[in-house]
Amino acid sequence: MSVDFNALRRRFPVLERKTYLNSGSYCALADTVRDAINAYMEDRLLVGANWDVWVSKNEAVRAGMARVLRTQPDEIAVTASASAGINALASAIDFSGPRDKVVISDFEFPTNAQIWHAQEKRGARVMHVPRATDGYIPLESFARAIDDETQIVAVTHVCFRNGAMLDVAGIAKLAHARGAKIMLDCYQTIGAVTVDVKRLDVDFAVGGMLKYLLGTAGLGFLYARGEMIDSLLPTNTGWFAQENIPAMDITANRPSPTARRFEAGTPAVVNCYAVEAGLRIIQEVGTDAIEARVRYLTGLCMRRLEAIGWPSITPPQEARHGPMVCVRAKQVDQLFSKLMGEDIVASFRDDNLRATFHFYNNEQDVDALVTALARHRGQFQ
Numbered sequence: 001m002s003v004d005f006n007a008l009r010r011r012f013p014v015l016e017r018k019t020y021l022n023s024g025s026y027c028a029l030a031d032t033v034r035d036a037i038n039a040y041m042e043d044r045l046l047v048g049a050n051w052d053v054w055v056s057k058n059e060a061v062r063a064g065m066a067r068v069l070r071t072q073p074d075e076i077a078v079t080a081s082a083s084a085g086i087n088a089l090a091s092a093i094d095f096s097g098p099r100d101k102v103v104i105s106d107f108e109f110p111t112n113a114q115i116w117h118a119q120e121k122r123g124a125r126v127m128h129v130p131r132a133t134d135g136y137i138p139l140e141s142f143a144r145a146i147d148d149e150t151q152i153v154a155v156t157h158v159c160f161r162n163g164a165m166l167d168v169a170g171i172a173k174l175a176h177a178r179g180a181k182i183m184l185d186c187y188q189t190i191g192a193v194t195v196d197v198k199r200l201d202v203d204f205a206v207g208g209m210l211k212y213l214l215g216t217a218g219l220g221f222l223y224a225r226g227e228m229i230d231s232l233l234p235t236n237t238g239w240f241a242q243e244n245i246p247a248m249d250i251t252a253n254r255p256s257p258t259a260r261r262f263e264a265g266t267p268a269v270v271n272c273y274a275v276e277a278g279l280r281i282i283q284e285v286g287t288d289a290i291e292a293r294v295r296y297l298t299g300l301c302m303r304r305l306e307a308i309g310w311p312s313i314t315p316p317q318e319a320r321h322g323p324m325v326c327v328r329a330k331q332v333d334q335l336f337s338k339l340m341g342e343d344i345v346a347s348f349r350d351d352n353l354r355a356t357f358h359f360y361n362n363e364q365d366v367d368a369l370v371t372a373l374a375r376h377r378g379q380f381q
C-alpha cells in the first residue's frame with residue numbers, strides 16, 4: 001500500500017510556512033503530538049494526579065520504541081536523554097581488568113565522547129578512530145583499533161557534523177570477533193532510517209525522541225541486548241530502576257531484571273504523552289517507507305546540488321549517508337541566517353550547512369533550498 005505523503009504533510013502546520021529542513025535538530029510538530037500534550041494538560045487540570053495513566057504512557061513509549069527498534073519491550077529503558085542512557089550503561093562497566101579500552105570515532109556527538117572520557121577516572125582508556133583523508137572512516141580503521149583489550153566500541157550511526165553513516169553491522173562484527181561489546185548512538189537516524197538492532201547485531205543502542213521520532217526533548221531510550229542485562233549493574237540508578245518500585249525498599253539496591261535497570265527517577269510524564277503520539281505516526285507510516293522517502297529526497301538534493309556546482313560533502317553512496325545532506329560554506333552562520341530570513345530552516349555545524357530530511361519533506365523543499373543556494377553561491381561557496 002502506498003503512503004499518501006501529501007496528506008501526512010498537512011499534519012505538520014509549520015510546513016505551510018517554512019521550508020523545514022531541520023529535523024536532525026528538532027522535528028516539525030504534528031497535530032496529534034500537540035493534542036497529546038494538551039491531553040496531559042486536561043488530565044492535570046481535571047483529574048489531578050492520574051498515576052495509572054502516567055505509568056501506562058511510560059509503558060506505551062517503551063513498547064513503541066521496542067517496535068521501532070524491532071525488539072522486545074524488556075530490552076528498552078526509557079531514559080531522560082541519550083546521555084542518561086550512556087551514563088547508566090558506562091556506570092555498569094568494569095574497566096579495572098585487562099579490557100579497559102573504549103573505542104569511539106571522530107564522528108561522535110560530544111556526549112558520546114565526553115561520557116566515555118569521564119570513565120578514565122575509573123580506569124578506562126579511550127581511543128578515537130580518526131577519519132581518513134577523504135573525510136570518511138572506513139571499516140579498516142575500526143579493524144586496526146579494536147583489539148583484545150577493547151571493552152566496548154561506542155559509535156554514532158550518522159555523524160551530526162557531516163551526515164556520513166558508518167558501517168555499523170561491519171563494526172559490530174569486528175567488535176564481537178574480538179570479544180568486545182558495541183553501543184550504537186542512532187540519534188541521527190532513528191525514525192528516518194530503519195534501525196533494526198537485531199539485524200545490525202549491536203549490544204546497546206541509544207537515542208532520543210525530539211528529532212526524527214517526532215516527539216519532544218526530555219526523553220531518550222537505551223536498548224540493551226537481553227542476554228547482557230543480567231551481568232550489568234548500573235551504579236547510576238534510582239527508584240524507577242528497581243525490580244519492585246512500590247516496595248520502597250531502602251535497605252538494598254535490587255535492580256529490575258529487565259532493561260528498566262538503566263532508568264533512574266520519575267519519568268517525564270508530559271513527554272511520554274508527546275512521544276507516544278510521535279511514535280504512533282512513525283509506526284503508522286513504517287520505517288521502511290520512511291527510509292525510502294528520505295533516500296529519494298536526499299538523493300534528489302545531492303543531484304541538484306551537483307548540478308548547480310555546489311556538491312554535497314556528505315558521501316553520496318546509500319550505505320554511507322542517512323537523512324542529512326551537507327554543503328561546505330564560507331561564513332556558514334551568515335548563510336544560515338540568510339536562509340532563515342527566506343523561511344528556509346536549516347542548521348550548521350563546523351563549516352557545514354546541514355539540510356535534514358524527513359518523510360514530510362517534498363520536492364518543493366529540495367527546490368527551495370537548492371534555488372536559494374544557487375542564488376547565494378557567489379558569496380558563500
Ligand SMILES: Cc1ncc(COP(=O)(O)O)c(C=O)c1O
Nearest residue numbers: 081082083109160185187188208
Ligand atoms: C548523535 C547524537 N547523539 C546524542 C545527542 C544528544 O542527546 P541527549 O541530549 O539526549 O543526551 C545528539 C543531540 O543532538 C545527537 O545528535
